Each structure stands twice: as structure tokens, then as C-alpha cells.
Amino acid sequence: MTEARMLSGRRKKQFWGSLHLVLILAAIFVMLIPIIWIAMAAFKTHVDVYQLKLQFTPTLENFKIVFDAPYFLGHKLMNSTIVAFVTVLFAIPIATCAAYSFSRFRLRGETMMLVMILATQFVPAVVIVLPFFVMFRDLGILDTRLGLILVNLAIVMPFAIWMIKGFIDGIPIDTEEAALVDGSTRIQVIRNIVLPMAAPGLVTAGIFCFIIAWNEFLFALILTSKDAVTLPIGLALFKAEEGDLWNLLAAAGIIIMVPMFVLALIIQKHFVQGMTMGAVR
Amino acid sequence: MRDRHLKYVLVLPAILVVFATAVWPLFESLRLSFYFGKLSRPNFPQDFIGLENYTWAFLEEPAFWNSVWVTASYTFYTVVLTTLCALGLALLLAPGGKLRRGVQMLLIIPFAMSPALIGVSFRFMFNPEFGLFDAFFGFVFPPLADISWLSDPTLAFWVCIMADVWGWIPFLTLVLIGGLASIPRDTIEAAQVDGASGWRVLKDVTLPQLAPVLAVVIILKSIFSLKTFDQVYMLTNGGPGTATQTLSHYVYFNGLKYSNIGYSAAVAWLMVIPMIFLTYAYAKFVFRKREA
Helix, strand or coil, rough: HHHHHHHHHHHHHHHHHHHHHHHHHHHHHHHHHHHHHHHHHHHHCCCCCHHHCCCEEEEEEEHHHHHHCCCHHHHHHHHHHHHHHHHHHHHHHHHHHHHHHHHHCCCCCHHHHHHHHHHHHCCCCHHHHHHHHHHHHHCCCCCCCCHHHHHHHHHHHHHHHHHHHHHHHHCCCCHHHHHHCCCCHHHHHHHHHHHHHHHHHHHHHHHHHHHHHHCCCHHHHHHCCCCCCHHHHHHHHEEEEEEEHHHHHHHHHHHHHHHHHHHHCCHHHHHHHHHHHHCCC | CCCCHHHHHHHHHHHHHHHHHHHHHHHHHHCCCCCCCCCCCCCCCEEEEEEEHHHHHHHCCCHHHHHHHHHHHHHHHHHHHHHHHHHHHHHHCCCCHHHHHHHHHHCCCCCHCCHHHHHHHHHHHCCCCCHHHHHHHHHHHHHHHHHHHHHHHHHHHHHHHHHHHHHHHHHHHHHHHHHHCCCCCHHHHHHHHHCCHHHHHHHHHHHHHHHHHHHHHHHHHHHHCCCCCCCHHCCCCCCCCCCCHHHHHHHHHHHHHCCCCCHHHHHHHHHHHHHHHHHHHHHHHHHHHHHC
């Protein structure tokens, strides 16, 4: 009797083991299918894309078309790159100074400042964008990269400060103290000890902020119209009279997502930490 | 410079940037919400009208209440479904093994995808003539073959929810995997040795210990759901009619399309109120961790 029970126990285990595997594979499949579908459409011809074909002759024609007139996706690509890059270039040094101070000193109103920085992340973007729209219109910087960079700082800064603070918290304080005792100034300590040790963290935070700025949609939709249009807004170009031009949309989609996939994989370990700003480890 | 001064100097630029790019616009929006302001006219804003924008939203605008309802139900369903799916997936992946590393890497990928692009790809897949999902459902249930998903108010709403859940499962799963990994193995093993069934172990041992992480995940997802704009804009643009018009989309539409800035600032501020509570709850978790 016991033997039979053991056997059925083993069967049961096998059954759960294979069900487990099947469920995981199904989840992977569901996660990837929209991406694969876009990726396939990007290499299909105009005719193939309107049929549910799995076999087709791949073509690079779509990528050529989106960069040509009248779409000029290259211009949007440049805008996206410049805006995201300059945003990061401003955000990271400013955030690093603040993060060091928050990490190493006790400040008056420290908790209040940190909560405020955290809270700005949760303010709906539509609330922030209305006054900026009025202001930019009066200043004449609507539809400029400069304007977009300014508002992008609003969404990037809280992530940058919290993320970098996390990295600096993880650096042991002993070397710094030893250097201070030996007569180094605080600025020297920051430059010669903290920055080199925090460098990988700064790069990670920079990449994370770059992805956020690159994917930003609402600000760019409202504050740009022609000259400073970024890639996600550029997607709207491919809505034609006769319907959406799916093969071109997909090609533009590839150009938007593939660089971000690469960047996200580089910093994969820190992605979760960045998003939750220290609420979970 | 002495540390005593330096520490404030170091923080100053960041605080100034946060003030200029987030705190100032927040309060400037509040000020605008008390004015009647048509963007098309110069010398904006024009007339102080007190709370009229708010009373107008509450009393005269069914479209406002519609978007409140859409946003509330959207938030409810996306939070519940995303959390459940992510919890399931995290539990599947928790035992580790060869697959897990690979899957964890794959999970990063959808999360780096622009929400606008997620909207586009779902619109593509639900296209009634050549969409992948459409063909799939038509194949499994032939009566569903002729449905045009995005022109039906209820179905369009659920397609939006599917797109949202799809986009957020990876992130929530990664957070929950981290949470599960930090639960001490011995408590679970002790329960198993005592002969508790898998379900009992999950319900009585694993989930209570996962509760703080689950709470963080739910708060964070609620905040992002309440703000939803990008995907819905690209997927349905609020339609058909106003069936999928979230509050963010309503504000965008009134402010920029009808250039009614004062009114849309008032509605935008009504969105800030639930955020204050959620942010407070979130901050409590963050600082509890810091003190521990």
C-alpha cells in the first residue's frame, strides 16, 4: 500500500513539475508575443503586413521609408537623443551632490526634503505641464528642445537622487574619514574617493534616467509640434487617411525600443531598485 | 568651506530644480484653477472666478464624472489583475533554477518599452481585419471572429486594461521575486515539515511575510494607474466616444484641444488629491525601511 502511495506521490510531483514548466513557458510566450509581432511587421512588405503570415521574405524597405521624406524619422531620433542625453547630463551631477549630502550628513528638514522629492514623482504629468505650456508660450520656447529638457528634469530628478543615494549609502564611510583625518578637504574626498567608487552607480542611474526621458510622452505631445518632436510622438505620423501604416509604425517602433532594451539589459539588476526608490530591496 | 554649510550648498541645486520643475507648477496649476482662462486670448489668465471651475466640473459636466468612473474602474481592475498575475508568476519563478535567470532577463524587456508603443502594438493586434489577437479569438470561438474590438465601448475598455496589465506585470513580478527571496527559507521549510499543504504554506506563511512588499507594489501601481495617459492615447484616444477617457486624457482634451486651461487645471488638481494619500502611504513604507 505504501509503495503505491509513494508511486502516486512521485507521479503527482512529476505532474506539478511539468505544469510548472508549461505555465512559465506560457507566461514567456504571452510576454513576448506583442514584441515579436511588432518586430515581424517591421520587416514585412506593405502587402504582407495585412495578412497573418508567419512566413515572408524579410525586407529593410520600411526602415528606408521612415527615414525619408515625408517622415524624416532621423530628425526625431536626433531630438530624442539630444533631449534625453542633455537631461541626464544636468540631472546626474546635481543629483549626485544632493545624494551625497543626504547620505552622509544630518540636515535640518532632511526627511521633509526627501519626502518632497519622492512626492514630485507622483504628481500627475498633466498638472505640471499646464503652467509650463503657458509659460513656454509667453517665452517663445514652445516646440524647442530646451523647453523639453527643462520639464524632463522634473520626472528624472527624483529617481536620480534616490537611486544615487542608495549607491552612496552602500559605500563604506571609513576611507572617507581616514582621508579627512589626514587633512583632505571634503571636496577632495568627494572628488578622489566617493566619485570613483560611486561611478558604476552613477552610470546606472544615468542609463535609467535616459530610458525614462526617452520614453516620455505627455510633455512632448503637448510642448512640441514640429521642430522638437521626439520619437514616441513621431509614431503619430504614420496614421494615414486610409488607415494606419502598420509596417512603418512597426519599423519606427523597433527604432524606439531596441536601444532601450539594450540599455535596460545593461542595468537589469538595478531596474527594480530605481523604480521603487528604496521602498523595497 | 565647513561641512556645516557645505551640506546645504550641495543640496541646494537639486532642491531648486525640484522646486522649479515640480513644486512651482503644482501651485501655479492651483492658482490657474481659480481663473477663467482661454488660451486663445492674450493676457492669460483673464478673470478670477473662485471655485466656479470646480463647481462646473461637479455639477455641469457629465463627461467629468464619466472620466472619474473610467479612471476609478480602470485603476481597480489593473491593480487587481496586475498584482494577481505578477504574484502568480513570481511564485512560479521563486524556486529558482535555470529558467529563472533567463525569464528575469526577459521580464526587463517589456518594461523598457515606451507605453505609447505598447498602445500602438495592442491596437495593431486587435485590428479587426488582420490583428493577431482578433484572428486568435476568431479561431477559438468562431462567433467572435467579426467583432471589432476597439469600436465597442466595453471591449475597448478591456483591451486598454489588457495592454496596461501586460506592460506592468514584468515590473511587479521582479519586485515580488525580490520580496519572496527575502523571506527566510526556514519558516517555509518548518511549515512543510509539519505537513502543511502547499496552499496552506502559501496562505499562512508566505503571504503574511510578503505583505509589506505587496502593499508597496499595490500603492505604486495605483499611482501609475491613476495617471494613465500614454497607452490610452495611442490605443483608443479615449474612444469610442468617451468610453476609455481617463482623467489625464480629459484634462489634456479640455486644456489643449479646447484651450480651457483654467478648467483643466481644476480637474488636474482634483487628481492630485488621491495622490496625496497614496504618496503619504508610500512614504511611510520608505521611511520605515530607513529606520529599520
